[in-house]
Amino acid sequence: MTPKILIIGACGQIGSELTLSLRTKHGNENVIASDIREGSDALMQSGPFEIINAMDFDAVKNCVEKHQITDVYLLAAMLSATGEQFPMKAWDLNMNSLFHVLNLAKDGIIKKIFWPSSIAVFGPTTPRENTPQHTIMEPTTVYGITKQTGERWCEYYHSKYGVDVRSIRYPGLISWKTLPGGGTTDYAVDIYYKAIQDKKYECFLSKNTALPMMYMDDAVRATISIMEAPSENIKIRSSYNLGGISFTPDTISKVIQQHIPDFTISYAPDFRQAIADSWPKSIDDTNAQQDWNWKHEYNLEAMTKTMLDNLSKSLS
Ligand code: AKB
Numbered sequence: 001m002t003p004k005i006l007i008i009g010a011c012g013q014i015g016s017e018l019t020l021s022l023r024t025k026h027g028n029e030n031v032i033a034s035d036i037r038e039g040s041d042a043l044m045q046s047g048p049f050e051i052i053n054a055m056d057f058d059a060v061k062n063c064v065e066k067h068q069i070t071d072v073y074l075l076a077a078m079l080s081a082t083g084e085q086f087p088m089k090a091w092d093l094n095m096n097s098l099f100h101v102l103n104l105a106k107d108g109i110i111k112k113i114f115w116p117s118s119i120a121v122f123g124p125t126t127p128r129e130n131t132p133q134h135t136i137m138e139p140t141t142v143y144g145i146t147k148q149t150g151e152r153w154c155e156y157y158h159s160k161y162g163v164d165v166r167s168i169r170y171p172g173l174i175s176w177k178t179l180p181g182g183g184t185t186d187y188a189v190d191i192y193y194k195a196i197q198d199k200k201y202e203c204f205l206s207k208n209t210a211l212p213m214m215y216m217d218d219a220v221r222a223t224i225s226i227m228e229a230p231s232e233n234i235k236i237r238s239s240y241n242l243g244g245i246s247f248t249p250d251t252i253s254k255v256i257q258q259h260i261p262d263f264t265i266s267y268a269p270d271f272r273q274a275i276a277d278s279w280p281k282s283i284d285d286t287n288a289q290q291d292w293n294w295k296h297e298y299n300l301e302a303m304t305k306t307m308l309d310n311l312s313k314s315l316s
Pocket of ligand 1: 079080081118120143170171172173182183185186
């Protein structure tokens with residue numbers, strides 16, 4: 001049966017690409033995009049769109065009932081860097097929106113939920129190399145605390161009420177179509193814009209700060225793939241580790257220099273350095289590989305070529 005999908009937070013970095021992929025797959029009329037503001041022409045013109053505040057339970061429920069929604073992808077969230085500026089707003093948005101969709105599923109109004117978690121669930125006491133699925137998790141950012149708490153609630157709603165909720169711990173996501181906003185990993189997107197526009201970039205993280213990252217095409221594929229897997233294969237109902245690429249600002253700048261030889265990078269670490277220092281350098285995603293056949297495709301070289309080719313066209 002074709003699912004009837006609602007994407008909450010469809011105009012953001014993940015939502016804008018995921019919405020178009022799901023529309024191609026399931027038919028434009030079966031994928032309702034929603035956000036607190038309007039998005040790109042591609043998103044607005046390719047299928048139904050609703051203005052919804054993810055914190056307004058009645059608005060979410062009315063939209064679900066109006067469109068007879070079966071599956072909800074909840075992508076509205078405040079990310080790590082912005083969350084440190086607005087701790088209570090981050091908590092309210094990230095937690096209330098999750099409870100709204102979990103409760104709709106508990107009451108049998110929707111069937112399936114996708115909710116993204118993040119590498120931010122880990123903290124300074126977590127092993128940082130090849131971070132295991134099950135390990136110490138003592139996040140020190142508000143965003144990380146909301147994601148860790150959310151993971152516990154997802155698992156609880158699954159085990160107590162049978163809610164079919166599925167989740168991935170996204171690493172930093174890199175794409176050229178929509179800018180990210182308010183994250184610590186955002187430098188790895190900004191750097192490509194500045195390389196093309198100014199041939200120089202001042203990085204807010206230090207030279208050797210390694211972080212797990214992933215090209216957006218891989219992230220969208222992973223999201224669709226975990227949602228399509230048979231329910232019995234999804235053995236982890238908190239959230240799955242997802243590995244991709246791991247690199248430092250120094251490494252990515254050297255790969256960019258292979259395409260733009262006069263590109264230069266300088267370093268001026270700010271408050272985001274402490275956030276990055278508390279996160280893993282690389283991720284072990286064996287469980288995702290075993291349970292739903294996950295395998296990433298893009299390496300740093302392939303991603304850099306794709307980013308520079310596409311941004312050069314769209315910025316010219
Ligand atoms: C952020 O940097 O806050 C996000 C994330 C890793 O979840 N990109």
